[in-house]
Amino acid sequence: MQGIEQLRAAMRGAALLPGDAGYDAGREIFNGMIDRRPAVIAQCSGVADVMRSLEFAVTRSLPLSVRCGGHSLPGYGVCDGGVMIDLEKMNHVYVDPVTRTARAQGGANWGQFDHETQAFGLATTGGLVRSTGIGGLTLAGGHGFLMRRYGLACDNLVSADVLTASGRMVKASATENSELFWALRGGGGNFGIVTSFHYQLHQVGPVLGGVLLIPFAEAHAQLKFYDSFSVSAPDELGVVAALATLPDGTKAVVHLACYCGPLDQGEEVLRPIRTRCAPIADQIQPMPYTAVQSIVEHFNPRGMRNYWKMVYVNELTDDAIATLTEHYAKVPAPLTHIVVYSLGGRVAAVPDSDTAVSYRRSRHAVIGIGMWEDPADDAKVTAWVREFAAKMQPFASAGFYPNYEANADAGALVSAFGEEKYQRLVAVKRQYDPNNVFRLNQNIVP
Ligand SMILES: Cc1cc2nc3c(=O)[nH]c(=O)nc-3n(C[C@H](O)[C@H](O)[C@H](O)COP(=O)(O)OP(=O)(O)OC[C@H]3O[C@@H](n4cnc5c(N)ncnc54)[C@H](O)[C@@H]3O)c2cc1C
Missing domain, CATH: 3.30.43.10 (Uridine Diphospho-n-acetylenolpyruvylglucosamine Reductase, domain 2)
Structure with missing residues (x-):
């Protein structure tokens, strides 16, 4: 060449x-x-x-x-x-325990990030799978167990060093290039290459966390209970409900929990969901934050074929739950699952106009996670995921979170932000990348 x-x-x-x-x-x-x-x-x-x-x-x-x-x-x-x-080799993370901040190079992942910050008993909101990059996750918002207490990953961003399309390095923060800083928190990799992220950290751990398995026969009642439980729980609780298939082939409701406040209070907070019915297994216990962060990867092996779609839902009504459970009963591949990731707390408290992230006040992100091994199953599983998204539309409250979306064209992307925010993102894109050099992303067309 x-x-x-x-x-x-x-x-x-x-x-x-x-x-x-x-x-x-x-x-x-x-x-x-x-x-x-x-x-x-x-x-x-x-x-x-x-x-x-x-x-x-x-x-x-x-x-x-x-x-x-x-x-x-x-x-x-x-x-x-x-x-x-x-950027994968650019994965250094420097922690300043005095200011409780960390600077992480633009190629680090959450496993590397948590490893360094937890050495000081600190953490910030990050993804549930260690190998997920801090880059793509933070730039589109960033859900994680700590979000109800400390906001989205992007809400903890103090500043970013950005290489723009013209080859210029700029710093983006609340006081420098503030419009770029606004766009970086939700608008994805559209505006340049972030070589360094500077995050606010918080004291975290040990946490009360782990897996709770509920029989699938209880799915309707459990999700109904979960709907109000997850929303009224204290902000220290990060919790998800999944419809999934266990290694022995039986279906189940799988809860993952992480309570980041005092452990004795966590026991009280989690008691109702652990005792509503007899579980298949209850592995919730005190553990380091890094341990709870290394559970989900067991359900998400690398290299599987993946096709995901999501909807925001404000209430798990009886009809919405029936739709979810009936659709999951026909799941075509054992690793394929549906996750209800509950928001609220600090995610909803950050004013909507502060960042490019939309739909902060949504209660649940419901994600159809198509995951399978054999290319011969491509059509079958992708059709099942698309059908999940179509069937959930009547219960959907808003657009979507770009990071969980298998594909979105420019027209559809407008609904991920809403027209006003999308136009503001277009204006920033025109300023920093008018020729759309950075277009392999959920693309804001200049
Ligand atoms: C197994 C799994 C678990 C997940 N769990 C969560 C979760 O818990 N919470 C959540 O919110 N999301 C989650 N996601 C979704 C995830 O946030 C997105 O897939 C995200 O894009 C991944 O970021 P990445 O850096 O690993 O991806 P990459 O594929 O490396 O990058 C994704 C996009 O971001 C851009 N980008 C990445 N780094 C930079 C940078 N430094 N500067 C500029 N642009 C950059 C890339 O160009 C690309 O457009 C998960 C995804 C998977 C597959």
């Missing part, structure tokens, strides 16, 4: 071409359905490498993708025939 030797000489990290050792492993991402072949994979070791690879792509008018944790469901981290700017 023309210019590749100059790029290699200019980088500390590797620039891999098809056929090079590590190329195939380098283009793999979480979703096993995605099989794209970049012209070059730039494995960046630092900001200088990111600058050089962006310049290489832009001067040659090559498509480019930016990869952090590689968890994007549509596979936005990897491109065909262009430059894959891979």
